[in-house]
Protein backbone atom coordinates (compact mmCIF):
# COMPACT_ATOMS: atom_id res chain seq x y z
CA UNK A 1 0.00 0.00 0.00
CA UNK A 2 1.43 3.42 -0.91
CA UNK A 3 2.06 5.70 2.06
CA UNK A 4 0.53 9.17 2.18
CA UNK A 5 3.15 11.77 1.29
CA UNK A 6 3.94 14.53 3.78
CA UNK A 7 5.56 17.18 1.59
CA UNK A 8 2.78 18.51 -0.60
CA UNK A 9 -0.19 20.80 -0.64
CA UNK A 10 -3.49 20.66 -2.45
CA UNK A 11 -4.24 22.96 -5.35
CA UNK A 12 -7.55 23.32 -7.13
CA UNK A 13 -9.50 20.47 -8.76
CA UNK A 14 -7.69 17.51 -7.23
CA UNK A 15 -4.29 18.80 -8.29
CA UNK A 16 -1.53 18.37 -5.70
CA UNK A 17 1.79 20.21 -5.66
CA UNK A 18 4.75 18.22 -4.37
CA UNK A 19 6.99 20.39 -2.17
CA UNK A 20 9.95 18.04 -1.83
CA UNK A 21 12.28 19.26 -4.55
CA UNK A 22 12.76 22.17 -6.91
CA UNK A 23 10.70 20.58 -9.64
CA UNK A 24 7.64 21.40 -7.49
CA UNK A 25 5.57 19.08 -9.67
CA UNK A 26 1.91 19.92 -10.01
CA UNK A 27 0.37 16.47 -10.23
CA UNK A 28 -3.12 15.81 -11.53
CA UNK A 29 -5.35 13.04 -10.22
CA UNK A 30 -4.03 9.66 -11.35
CA UNK A 31 -0.68 11.07 -12.52
CA UNK A 32 2.90 10.73 -11.25
CA UNK A 33 5.58 13.29 -10.39
CA UNK A 34 8.75 13.67 -12.44
CA UNK A 35 10.61 11.21 -10.16
CA UNK A 36 7.92 8.56 -10.76
CA UNK A 37 7.63 7.88 -7.03
CA UNK A 38 4.72 10.14 -6.13
CA UNK A 39 1.20 9.62 -7.33
CA UNK A 40 -1.97 11.68 -6.95
CA UNK A 41 -4.98 9.65 -5.92
CA UNK A 42 -8.15 11.66 -5.55
CA UNK A 43 -6.26 14.89 -4.82
CA UNK A 44 -3.99 13.31 -2.20
CA UNK A 45 -0.34 12.59 -2.85
CA UNK A 46 1.14 9.18 -2.04
CA UNK A 47 4.71 7.98 -2.03
CA UNK A 48 5.31 4.65 -3.76
CA UNK A 49 8.78 3.93 -2.42
CA UNK A 50 8.16 4.32 1.31
CA UNK A 51 9.61 1.25 3.06
CA UNK A 52 10.81 -0.38 -0.15
CA UNK A 53 14.59 -0.08 -0.45
CA UNK A 54 15.71 -1.31 -3.86
CA UNK A 55 19.38 -1.53 -2.87
CA UNK A 56 20.96 -2.23 0.53
CA UNK A 57 24.64 -2.62 1.29
CA UNK A 58 27.41 -2.10 3.79
CA UNK A 59 30.04 0.18 2.27
CA UNK A 60 33.21 1.93 3.42
CA UNK A 61 32.19 5.52 4.13
CA UNK A 62 34.97 6.48 1.68
CA UNK A 63 32.79 5.05 -1.09
CA UNK A 64 30.09 7.72 -0.63
CA UNK A 65 32.64 9.50 -0.92
CA UNK A 66 33.29 11.02 2.51
CA UNK A 67 36.97 11.27 3.46
CA UNK A 68 36.77 13.52 6.48
CA UNK A 69 33.87 11.95 8.32
CA UNK A 70 34.47 8.83 10.42
CA UNK A 71 37.27 7.65 8.08
CA UNK A 72 37.83 3.92 7.89
CA UNK A 73 34.30 3.10 9.10
CA UNK A 74 31.51 1.16 7.42
CA UNK A 75 28.20 2.80 6.63
CA UNK A 76 24.91 0.96 6.23
CA UNK A 77 23.62 2.15 2.86
CA UNK A 78 20.26 2.09 1.17
CA UNK A 79 18.38 3.62 -1.73
CA UNK A 80 15.06 3.16 -3.50
CA UNK A 81 13.79 3.24 -7.06
CA UNK A 82 13.44 6.59 -8.81
CA UNK A 83 15.24 9.93 -9.00
CA UNK A 84 14.31 13.58 -9.52
CA UNK A 85 17.15 13.92 -12.10
CA UNK A 86 17.51 12.12 -15.39
CA UNK A 87 21.28 12.21 -15.83
CA UNK A 88 22.23 10.58 -19.11
CA UNK A 89 25.48 9.51 -17.48
CA UNK A 90 23.87 7.93 -14.39
CA UNK A 91 25.74 4.84 -13.24
CA UNK A 92 22.96 3.72 -10.86
CA UNK A 93 20.32 4.00 -13.58
CA UNK A 94 19.01 0.50 -12.96
CA UNK A 95 17.36 1.81 -9.82
CA UNK A 96 17.35 5.59 -10.34
CA UNK A 97 15.55 5.51 -13.69
CA UNK A 98 12.97 2.91 -12.74
CA UNK A 99 9.84 3.40 -10.77
CA UNK A 100 9.56 0.02 -9.09
CA UNK A 101 5.80 -0.06 -9.78
CA UNK A 102 6.02 -3.49 -11.35
CA UNK A 103 8.61 -5.01 -9.07
CA UNK A 104 8.15 -3.53 -5.59
CA UNK A 105 11.00 -4.67 -3.29
CA UNK A 106 10.03 -6.22 0.09
CA UNK A 107 8.81 -3.88 2.83
CA UNK A 108 11.32 -3.01 5.57
CA UNK A 109 10.30 -1.03 8.60
CA UNK A 110 12.42 1.97 9.56
CA UNK A 111 13.31 0.35 12.89
CA UNK A 112 14.49 -2.85 11.17
CA UNK A 113 16.90 -0.75 9.05
CA UNK A 114 18.40 0.78 12.19
CA UNK A 115 18.67 -2.65 13.80
CA UNK A 116 20.44 -4.01 10.72
CA UNK A 117 22.93 -1.13 10.79
CA UNK A 118 23.67 -1.78 14.45
CA UNK A 119 23.96 -5.54 13.88
CA UNK A 120 26.55 -4.94 11.16
CA UNK A 121 28.56 -2.65 13.42
CA UNK A 122 28.05 0.46 11.28
CA UNK A 123 28.30 3.81 13.08
CA UNK A 124 26.25 5.52 10.36
CA UNK A 125 23.43 5.06 7.86
CA UNK A 126 23.79 6.47 4.34
CA UNK A 127 20.84 7.37 2.15
CA UNK A 128 22.45 6.89 -1.21
CA UNK A 129 22.41 5.03 -4.56
CA UNK A 130 19.53 7.22 -5.78
CA UNK A 131 18.35 10.63 -4.57
CA UNK A 132 17.23 10.53 -0.90
CA UNK A 133 15.00 13.59 -1.32
CA UNK A 134 12.45 11.51 -3.17
CA UNK A 135 12.11 9.08 -0.27
CA UNK A 136 12.38 11.75 2.43
CA UNK A 137 9.47 10.43 4.53
CA UNK A 138 11.08 6.99 4.82
CA UNK A 139 14.54 8.49 5.38
CA UNK A 140 13.21 10.69 8.19
CA UNK A 141 11.50 7.75 9.87
CA UNK A 142 14.86 5.93 9.83
CA UNK A 143 16.95 8.96 10.83
CA UNK A 144 15.01 9.58 14.05
CA UNK A 145 15.59 6.15 15.68
CA UNK A 146 19.08 6.07 14.15
CA UNK A 147 19.97 9.30 15.94
CA UNK A 148 18.49 7.94 19.20
CA UNK A 149 20.61 4.80 18.80
CA UNK A 150 23.78 6.91 18.42
CA UNK A 151 24.15 6.43 14.66
CA UNK A 152 25.07 9.25 12.27
CA UNK A 153 22.92 10.08 9.27
CA UNK A 154 24.45 10.70 5.84
CA UNK A 155 22.81 11.87 2.61
CA UNK A 156 24.51 11.45 -0.75
CA UNK A 157 22.52 13.85 -2.84
CA UNK A 158 22.22 15.93 -5.98
CA UNK A 159 21.31 18.90 -3.75
CA UNK A 160 17.96 19.63 -5.40
CA UNK A 161 15.80 19.44 -2.29
CA UNK A 162 13.39 22.28 -1.48
CA UNK A 163 13.91 24.57 1.51
CA UNK A 164 11.01 22.79 3.20
CA UNK A 165 12.72 19.43 2.74
CA UNK A 166 16.13 20.70 3.89
CA UNK A 167 14.60 22.51 6.90
CA UNK A 168 12.96 19.25 7.94
CA UNK A 169 15.91 16.94 7.36
CA UNK A 170 18.78 19.18 8.53
CA UNK A 171 18.31 18.72 12.31
CA UNK A 172 18.83 14.96 11.86
CA UNK A 173 21.58 15.15 9.29
CA UNK A 174 25.26 14.72 10.24
CA UNK A 175 27.06 14.64 6.88
CA UNK A 176 26.35 15.07 3.18
CA UNK A 177 28.14 14.55 -0.07
CA UNK A 178 26.56 16.76 -2.73
CA UNK A 179 27.18 16.43 -6.44
CA UNK A 180 28.17 19.72 -8.03
CA UNK A 181 28.02 18.51 -11.59
CA UNK A 182 28.89 21.71 -13.42
CA UNK A 183 28.84 25.49 -13.09
CA UNK A 184 26.75 25.73 -16.26
CA UNK A 185 23.00 25.83 -15.99
CA UNK A 186 22.83 24.57 -19.58
CA UNK A 187 24.58 21.37 -18.49
CA UNK A 188 22.04 20.80 -15.72
CA UNK A 189 19.14 21.43 -18.09
CA UNK A 190 20.48 19.29 -20.91
CA UNK A 191 22.08 16.39 -19.04
CA UNK A 192 20.04 16.18 -15.81
CA UNK A 193 16.68 17.78 -16.71
CA UNK A 194 17.09 20.18 -13.79
CA UNK A 195 18.27 23.70 -12.93
CA UNK A 196 21.60 24.56 -11.41
CA UNK A 197 20.71 27.50 -9.17
CA UNK A 198 18.86 25.53 -6.42
CA UNK A 199 21.92 23.29 -6.05
CA UNK A 200 24.20 26.29 -5.48
CA UNK A 201 21.75 27.80 -2.99
CA UNK A 202 21.52 24.56 -1.02
CA UNK A 203 25.30 24.18 -1.03
CA UNK A 204 25.69 27.63 0.48
CA UNK A 205 23.09 26.81 3.12
CA UNK A 206 24.81 23.54 3.99
CA UNK A 207 28.21 25.22 4.21
CA UNK A 208 26.81 27.66 6.79
CA UNK A 209 25.31 24.83 8.86
CA UNK A 210 27.12 22.42 11.17
CA UNK A 211 26.45 19.52 8.78
CA UNK A 212 29.69 18.06 7.44
CA UNK A 213 29.92 18.79 3.70
CA UNK A 214 31.95 17.23 0.90
CA UNK A 215 31.52 17.80 -2.85
CA UNK A 216 31.78 15.46 -5.83
CA UNK A 217 32.20 16.40 -9.48
CA UNK A 218 32.08 13.78 -12.22
CA UNK A 219 34.51 14.60 -15.01
CA UNK A 220 32.56 13.96 -18.19
CA UNK A 221 34.95 14.44 -21.13
CA UNK A 222 33.75 17.25 -23.38
CA UNK A 223 30.79 18.07 -21.11
CA UNK A 224 31.95 18.86 -17.59
CA UNK A 225 35.73 18.89 -17.70
CA UNK A 226 36.70 22.13 -19.44
CA UNK A 227 39.47 23.90 -17.49
CA UNK A 228 37.52 27.16 -17.63
CA UNK A 229 34.38 25.64 -16.07
CA UNK A 230 36.39 23.68 -13.49
CA UNK A 231 38.16 26.88 -12.46
CA UNK A 232 34.80 28.55 -11.81
CA UNK A 233 33.61 25.50 -9.92
CA UNK A 234 36.74 25.29 -7.75
CA UNK A 235 36.54 29.04 -7.07
CA UNK A 236 32.90 28.64 -6.01
CA UNK A 237 33.88 25.94 -3.53
CA UNK A 238 36.82 27.93 -2.19
CA UNK A 239 34.98 31.25 -1.86
CA UNK A 240 31.39 30.26 -1.09
CA UNK A 241 31.77 26.95 0.76
CA UNK A 242 35.23 27.30 2.25
CA UNK A 243 38.69 26.20 1.09
CA UNK A 244 38.66 23.22 3.46
CA UNK A 245 35.60 21.69 1.83
CA UNK A 246 36.82 18.37 0.37
CA UNK A 247 36.39 18.12 -3.43
CA UNK A 248 36.19 14.67 -5.01
CA UNK A 249 36.89 14.24 -8.72
CA UNK A 250 35.06 11.24 -10.04
CA UNK A 251 35.90 9.36 -13.24
CA UNK A 252 33.31 8.55 -15.87
CA UNK A 253 32.90 4.97 -17.10
CA UNK A 254 30.79 4.96 -20.30
CA UNK A 255 29.86 1.29 -20.50
CA UNK A 256 27.97 1.30 -17.19
CA UNK A 257 26.21 4.62 -17.86
CA UNK A 258 22.53 4.94 -18.71
CA UNK A 259 22.79 6.65 -22.09
CA UNK A 260 26.20 8.32 -22.49
CA UNK A 261 27.91 5.44 -24.26
CA UNK A 262 29.43 7.75 -26.89
CA UNK A 263 31.34 9.81 -24.31
CA UNK A 264 34.88 8.54 -23.66
CA UNK A 265 36.11 7.55 -20.22
CA UNK A 266 37.83 10.17 -18.07
CA UNK A 267 41.58 10.08 -18.67
CA UNK A 268 44.32 10.23 -16.04
CA UNK A 269 45.49 13.45 -17.69
CA UNK A 270 42.01 15.00 -17.40
CA UNK A 271 41.87 14.11 -13.72
CA UNK A 272 45.34 15.51 -13.09
CA UNK A 273 44.37 18.80 -14.80
CA UNK A 274 41.25 19.10 -12.63
CA UNK A 275 43.27 18.32 -9.51
CA UNK A 276 45.78 21.06 -10.33
CA UNK A 277 42.91 23.52 -10.88
CA UNK A 278 41.48 22.68 -7.44
CA UNK A 279 44.82 23.16 -5.74
CA UNK A 280 45.45 26.42 -7.59
CA UNK A 281 42.06 27.69 -6.39
CA UNK A 282 43.30 27.18 -2.84
CA UNK A 283 41.36 24.03 -1.96
CA UNK A 284 43.04 22.14 0.86
CA UNK A 285 41.65 18.71 -0.02
CA UNK A 286 41.24 17.59 -3.63
CA UNK A 287 40.85 13.87 -4.25
CA UNK A 288 40.53 11.55 -7.19
CA UNK A 289 40.07 7.80 -7.38
CA UNK A 290 43.63 7.00 -8.47
CA UNK A 291 46.54 9.21 -7.45
CA UNK A 292 45.32 11.67 -4.86
CA UNK A 293 43.57 9.48 -2.34
CA UNK A 294 45.36 10.19 0.95
CA UNK A 295 44.76 13.15 3.23
CA UNK A 296 47.76 15.39 3.83
CA UNK A 297 47.84 18.08 6.47
CA UNK A 298 47.38 21.43 4.65
CA UNK A 299 49.59 23.10 7.24
CA UNK A 300 52.66 20.85 7.54
CA UNK A 301 52.20 18.20 4.80
CA UNK A 302 52.14 15.16 7.12
CA UNK A 303 50.10 12.22 5.81
CA UNK A 304 47.10 12.05 8.13
CA UNK A 305 44.90 9.40 6.52
CA UNK A 306 46.39 6.92 4.06
CA UNK A 307 44.06 5.27 1.55
CA UNK A 308 44.64 2.41 -0.82
CA UNK A 309 41.35 1.89 -2.62
CA UNK A 310 39.00 1.36 0.32
CA UNK A 311 41.66 0.41 2.84
CA UNK A 312 42.17 3.29 5.23
CA UNK A 313 45.02 3.77 7.67
CA UNK A 314 44.55 6.62 10.12
CA UNK A 315 47.54 8.45 11.54
CA UNK A 316 45.54 11.29 13.07
CA UNK A 317 45.37 11.97 16.78
CA UNK A 318 41.69 12.29 17.66
CA UNK A 319 41.02 13.89 14.28
CA UNK A 320 44.06 16.17 14.29
CA UNK A 321 47.45 16.12 12.57
CA UNK A 322 49.99 14.19 14.69
CA UNK A 323 52.71 16.57 13.44
CA UNK A 324 51.24 20.02 14.15
CA UNK A 325 47.82 19.37 15.72
CA UNK A 326 45.84 20.88 12.82
CA UNK A 327 42.20 19.62 12.94
CA UNK A 328 41.44 17.41 9.91
CA UNK A 329 38.64 14.96 10.54
CA UNK A 330 35.08 15.47 11.72
CA UNK A 331 34.74 13.23 14.75
CA UNK A 332 31.15 13.95 15.73
Ligand code: SF4
Nearest residue numbers: 018021024025033035
Ligand atom coordinates in the same frame (compact mmCIF):
# COMPACT_ATOMS: atom_id res chain seq x y z
S1 SF4 B 1 10.12 14.83 -5.39
FE1 SF4 B 1 10.50 16.38 -6.96
S2 SF4 B 1 10.33 15.26 -8.88
FE2 SF4 B 1 9.35 14.00 -7.33
S3 SF4 B 1 7.19 14.58 -7.41
FE3 SF4 B 1 8.16 15.82 -5.84
S4 SF4 B 1 8.71 17.72 -6.86
FE4 SF4 B 1 8.33 16.18 -8.47
Ligand code: SF4
Nearest residue numbers: 083085087090096158
Ligand atom coordinates in the same frame (compact mmCIF):
# COMPACT_ATOMS: atom_id res chain seq x y z
S1 SF4 C 1 23.47 10.52 -11.32
FE1 SF4 C 1 22.50 10.76 -9.33
S2 SF4 C 1 21.13 12.50 -9.61
FE2 SF4 C 1 21.65 11.77 -11.66
S3 SF4 C 1 20.02 10.31 -12.20
FE3 SF4 C 1 21.69 9.14 -11.27
S4 SF4 C 1 21.13 8.98 -9.11
FE4 SF4 C 1 19.92 10.63 -10.00
